Amino acid sequence: MKAIETHHLSRKFGEQTALSCLDIEVDAGEIIALLGPNGAGKTTTIRLLNGILAPDEGTARVLGLDPSTQGSLVRARTGVLTEHAGLDDRLTTRENLQLTAGLRAMDAQIVPSRIEELLEQFGIADLADLLTDGFSTGQRKRVALARALLDDPEVLFLDEPTSGLDPAATREVTDLIAKLAAERGRTIVLCTHVLAEAERLPARIVVLEHGAVLADGYLDTLTSQLFVDLSVTIEVASATDAAIALGTAQSLRSVRRAEITGNTLRLRVAERDAMPDVLASLIRDGVDVYESRIEVPGLEQVYFEILRRSALSGVQLEIDPENTGPRPLVGIKP
Ligand SMILES: Nc1ncnc2c1ncn2[C@@H]1O[C@H](COP(=O)(O)OP(=O)(O)OP(=O)(O)O)[C@@H](O)[C@H]1O
Numbered sequence: 001m002k003a004i005e006t007h008h009l010s011r012k013f014g015e016q017t018a019l020s021c022l023d024i025e026v027d028a029g030e031i032i033a034l035l036g037p038n039g040a041g042k043t044t045t046i047r048l049l050n051g052i053l054a055p056d057e058g059t060a061r062v063l064g065l066d067p068s069t070q071g072s073l074v075r076a077r078t079g080v081l082t083e084h085a086g087l088d089d090r091l092t093t094r095e096n097l098q099l100t101a102g103l104r105a106m107d108a109q110i111v112p113s114r115i116e117e118l119l120e121q122f123g124i125a126d127l128a129d130l131l132t133d134g135f136s137t138g139q140r141k142r143v144a145l146a147r148a149l150l151d152d153p154e155v156l157f158l159d160e161p162t163s164g165l166d167p168a169a170t171r172e173v174t175d176l177i178a179k180l181a182a183e184r185g186r187t188i189v190l191c192t193h194v195l196a197e198a199e200r201l202p203a204r205i206v207v208l209e210h211g212a213v214l215a216d217g218y219l220d221t222l223t224s225q226l227f228v229d230l231s232v233t234i235e236v237a238s239a240t241d242a243a244i245a246l247g248t249a250q251s252l253r254s255v256r257r258a259e260i261t262g263n264t265l266r267l268r269v270a271e272r273d274a275m276p277d278v279l280a281s282l283i284r285d286g287v288d289v290y291e292s293r294i295e296v297p298g299l300e301q302v303y304f305e306i307l308r309r310s311a312l313s314g315v316q317l318e319i320d321p322e323n324t325g326p327r328p329l330v331g332i333k334p
């Protein structure tokens with residue numbers, strides 16, 4: 001059984017399409033990073049999966065349950081961190097956690113030690129007995145994260161878990177997400193704008209825009225499908241060497257594009273296997289090569305390339321997470 005499965009899941013607000021025909025299957029232990037511009041439909045997706053919002057069309061299953069009719073059962077087995085932390089500010093940190101433990105019918109025996117553990121883990125032990133009312137954005141986020149993890153749910157929905165956190169706390173939360181998936185097999189659906197953190201996770205990337213999926217796949221698959229040629233930077237001894245190198249590179253079939261700036265030669269090369277020949281040819285022509293490196297595009301480049309293609313073509317680029325090659329381009333539904 002898939003941890004999450006949706007079929008044509010759709011939701012509008014008036015005329016505004018928030019999510020359009022989402023078809024997704026998520027295995028247990030997978031981390032899904034929902035990326036996309038403001039208003040893309042990320043939070044709507046989480047709210048639909050959590051049964052807080054009902055779909056107009058389509059279906060969803062979370063742990064085999066239908067969130068639109070079995071919302072409370074879904075919420076009992078999942079944890080959610082909403083965009084706005086939503087703490088009860090008349091209560092202290094500890095009381096907020098105790099309240100949630102009660103609502104989730106946790107075993108009263110283990111609650112105190114579990115709360116202590118999470119207070120330590122999120123660096124909020126010194127805030128335990130203070131009213132959350134005066135807390136900073138990051139402090140509230142820490143309490144809300146502790147609350148989402150309280151009974152170690154099977155599926156976690158985390159809507160921008162690191163927004164408002166300082167860099168060290170951001171890193172800790174990212175590491176914790178990776179650990180929950182890898183060591184405890186927890187399934188995590190994460191909305192984030194922090195591409196650097198998403199990149200540190202072994203996450204499947206789903207890019208949404210105007211409620212439609214533009215791309216779905218792991219970073220290496222997306223990278224190889226979006227950037228067919230490799231970018232190579234070669235540092236040579238002098239500008240004279242660079243000029244010779246340019247001539248050599250342009251004569252090679254595997255080199256699709258070549259340009260120089262100062263002592264640097266930048267190439268677009270068809271494949272990695274062509275590199276030994278490229279370098280041997282440069283050396284044969286008397287070029288002193290100091291350094292050669294393949295520039296691997298990061299998530300940020302991949303993300304902007306996906307959005308750029310969408311803007312250019314008005315079509316979805318659907319990429320197969322199993323890496324069985326690109327599927328046909330599908331037109332965005334009106
Ligand atoms: N309760 C609502 N009432 C009206 N419109 C809504 C509501 N919730 C979402 N929308 C609209 O649906 C679209 C998707 O919103 P959603 O909150 O899912 O975006 P998002 O990807 O989470 O954006 P952000 O990155 O800003 O959090 C937006 O156009 C938004 O205005």
Ligand SMILES: [Mg+2]
Pocket residue numbers: 042043044083159191
């Ligand atoms: Mg959102």
